Amino acid sequence: DAKTTQPPSMDCAEGRAANLPCNHSTISGNEYVYWYRQIHSQGPQYIIHGLKNNETNEMASLIITEDRKSSTLILPHATLRDTAVYYCIVRSFNDYKLSFGAGTTVTVRA
Amino acid sequence: EPEVTQTPSHQVTQMGQEVILRCVPISNHLYFYWYRQILGQKVEFLVSFYNNEISEKSEIFDDQFSVERPDGSNFTLKIRSTKLEDSAMYFCASKSGSDTGELFFGEGSRLTVL
Numbered sequence: 001d002a003k004t005t006q007p008p009s010m011d012c013a014e015g016r017a018a019n020l021p022c023n024h025s026t027i028s029g030n031e032y033v034y035w036y037r038q039i040h041s042q043g044p045q046y047i048i049h050g051l052k053n054n055e056t057n058e059m060a061s062l063i064i065t066e067d068r069k070s071s072t073l074i075l076p077h078a079t080l081r082d083t084a085v086y087y088c089i090v091r092s093f094n095d096y097k098l099s100f101g102a103g104t105t106v107t108v109r110a
Numbered sequence: 111e112p113e114v115t116q117t118p119s120h121q122v123t124q125m126g127q128e129v130i131l132r133c134v135p136i137s138n139h140l141y142f143y144w145y146r147q148i149l150g151q152k153v154e155f156l157v158s159f160y161n162n163e164i165s166e167k168s169e170i171f172d173d174q175f176s177v178e179r180p181d182g183s184n185f186t187l188k189i190r191s192t193k194l195e196d197s198a199m200y201f202c203a204s205k206s207g208s209d210t211g212e213l214f215f216g217e218g219s220r221l222t223v224l
Binding site: 044 | 199218
């Protein structure tokens with residue numbers, strides 16, 4: 001029962017911004033949007049999360065639409081090391097596990 | 111930066127053998143998890159552990175699996191009698207007590223069952 005929809009893959013040019021979309025049209029008021037990534041077969045790595053406000057950290061920015069039904073993860077200057085599978089996950093504040101979908105495979109090209 | 115460490119990085123075992131995968135979570139974390147990822151498939155939740163007991167488990171986590179935190183630092187996953195289909199990467203994760211705290215994952219233990 002996927003709560004999010006992401007494109008299966010996308011390419012990005014090195015040095016350019018990568019904009020990764022995610023649809024979560026059934027999100028409820030107590031659910032956060034989390035983004036993780038998995039480089040090759042390494043453990044998933046936390047990127048950012050948000051509830052309704054846009055968020056920014058040293059890795060990325062998260063833009064959440066006003067109706068909260070979709071969001072975009074922005075990698076401002078993609079590098080080759082950003083090639084990974086990116087997961088958009090909806091999690092309620094009292095559900096402490098994460099449920100991973102298929103994610104978006106992002107390939108950054110030189 | 112604190113990290114979750116897992117051992118072994120790779121284990122090869124014969125079908126029917128018992129396997130123990132070990133994890134050292136981040137020291138002040140309270141919630142502990144095991145996930146697995148079969149090659150080419152999604153990362154799947156197995157079990158969560160809090161306050162020395164299982165708080166939630168998935169359908170995958172049947173009687174062949176068990177977890178424990180024997181000494182307050184290690185967190186282990188035991189598979190009693192391995193099957194071919196148990197071959198996967200197993201990831202340990204831990205989380206602080208904060209409601210919105212993120213999960214920190216280890217680098218994984220690759221289990222190959224022959």
